[in-house]
Amino acid sequence: MGTITFLGTGTSTGVPMVGCGCDVCHSSDPRDRRLRSSIWIESADASLLVDTTTDLRAQALRANILRVDAVLYTHHHADHVHGVDELRAFNYFQGGSIPCYGNQKTLERIRELHGYIFDGRKAEGAAKPRLELCLIDGPLDLGATRITPIPVKHGTVDAFGYRIANTAYITDCSFIPEESYKLLEGLETLALGALWLERHATHFTMEKALAAVERIRPGKTYLTHLNHARSHRDGSAALPENVHLAWDGLVVEF
Ligand SMILES: [Zn+2]
Ligand SMILES: [Zn+2]
Ligand SMILES: [Zn+2]
Numbered sequence: 001m002g003t004i005t006f007l008g009t010g011t012s013t014g015v016p017m018v019g020c021g022c023d024v025c026h027s028s029d030p031r032d033r034r035l036r037s038s039i040w041i042e043s044a045d046a047s048l049l050v051d052t053t054t055d056l057r058a059q060a061l062r063a064n065i066l067r068v069d070a071v072l073y074t075h076h077h078a079d080h081v082h083g084v085d086e087l088r089a090f091n092y093f094q095g096g097s098i099p100c101y102g103n104q105k106t107l108e109r110i111r112e113l114h115g116y117i118f119d120g121r122k123a124e125g126a127a128k129p130r131l132e133l134c135l136i137d138g139p140l141d142l143g144a145t146r147i148t149p150i151p152v153k154h155g156t157v158d159a160f161g162y163r164i165a166n167t168a169y170i171t172d173c174s175f176i177p178e179e180s181y182k183l184l185e186g187l188e189t190l191a192l193g194a195l196w197l198e199r200h201a202t203h204f205t206m207e208k209a210l211a212a213v214e215r216i217r218p219g220k221t222y223l224t225h226l227n228h229a230r231s232h233r234d235g236s237a238a239l240p241e242n243v244h245l246a247w248d249g250l251v252v253e254f
Contacts, residue, residue, distance in 0.1 A: 001165055002043030002145065004191075006250040007059035010034025011195060011227040012079035014055065024228040031232035031247040035059055036079045037171045037193065037225040041164055041254075046143035048072060050162060050169055056083030062249070067094050070142055071131075072149075073102035074171050075159035076109035084114055087129040097130035101140065103149070105158055107133045136160075150180050155202030167191075167254040168218075171225050174202050176212055187218035189252050193225035196235065213243055222246035 008014075015034040016025030024032055036053035040063055049071045053059065068090045074080055087098055102110065110133065111118045117128050139148045150161035150168060153175040161170030161180075166188035170176070173193055176184075184190070194209035203225070204212065213221045224246040226235070236245050 001254050002041060002046075004164070004167060004169070004189075004252050004254055005040040005042070005063050006191070006222070006224065006246045006248060007038040007040050007049075007063055008035030008053055008055055009224045009226055009246040009248055009250075010036055011225050012036065012077070013227075015226065015228045017228055020228060022228055024231045027231055029232055031245075033248065034226060035248055036083075038080070039169055039191070040065055041145070043143060043145045046070070046145050048142060048145070048147075050074065051080040051171075052083040052087060054079055054082045056086040057089075060086065060089075068098055071098060071100045072136070072147060072160075072162055073100060073106050073110065074161065075102075075154055075157050076106045076113065077157075077172065080172070081110055081113065084110070084117070084131070085129060087131060088127055091130045097132045099132045099134045101134045101136040103137065103151075103158060103160060104135060106160075107135060148183060150176075150183050152176050152180060157202070163187075165254045167252065172202065173204055174200070174208075181215065184216045184218075187216060188220065189254070190216060190218035190221045191224050191246060192221060194223045195225070195227050196229035197227070210240065210243065213240075218242075220244070222250065222252070 035055035038051045038053045041048040046069050047067050148163040152159050152173040154172040169191045171193040192209050194206050195203045197205050221243045
């Protein structure tokens with residue numbers, strides 16, 4: 001059916017974190033270098049981004065992304081949106097505008113935060129991306145690929161995870177509502193955000209993420225949106241069977 005490439009697997013600061021002197025931020029293991037969290041979904045007839053991170057340019061060059069048919073936004077936070085200007089390059093080569101999907105609040109906040117793109121004014125001496133904000137509140141077919149939004153809570157923010165066939169991607173999340181667990185039945189692969197922290201108001205800690213995995217029971221889980229508290233090697237050693245840490249560049253099939 002297609003592939004999902006992890007373009008980034010780091011928390012909002014990325015790993016290494018600017019200015020940090022810790023061992024993980026100075027690790028020589030390439031899996032400890034995590035750009036901001038995002039995936040690229042590629043099927044026979046669609047090339048889709050989930051989020052446009054602050055690192056989008058580097059990610060697109062590294063993964064050799066040649067076109068973007070649509071963007072699926074999880075929520076409006078800076079680490080997931082602020083690379084939006086990089087979509088200009090795709091406009092340039094493929095023509096037309098790029099549909100950007102999200103829930104109502106996400107679209108409103110993206111419009112507010114990036115007024116220069118959406119205010120209808122002619123850009124003064126500078127180009128701006130051509131984008132179309134599109135509301136998604138249920139399953140959507142992009143090419144032959146069915147995309148199902150999975151509503152989750154990220155603190156008080158209503159965010160989306162996305163299900164693509166037998167695979168689901170849920171990045172920033174602190175609570176999965178009951179109805180959303182029903183949308184996560186029969187998964188072969190789950191990508192789920194988690195932080196190595198004792199507690200956090202807006203993200204799953206490792207403990208809470210593993211409890212959710214225990215309930216969802218996917219064939220395989222990759223944890224993402226990771227912070228610098230553990231190295232890939234040490235963090236991986238502490239995980240149950242069939243649960244792994246994602247890394248930048250990981251490709252899974254769906
Ligand atoms: Zn985030
Ligand atoms: Zn560090
Ligand atoms: Zn967030």
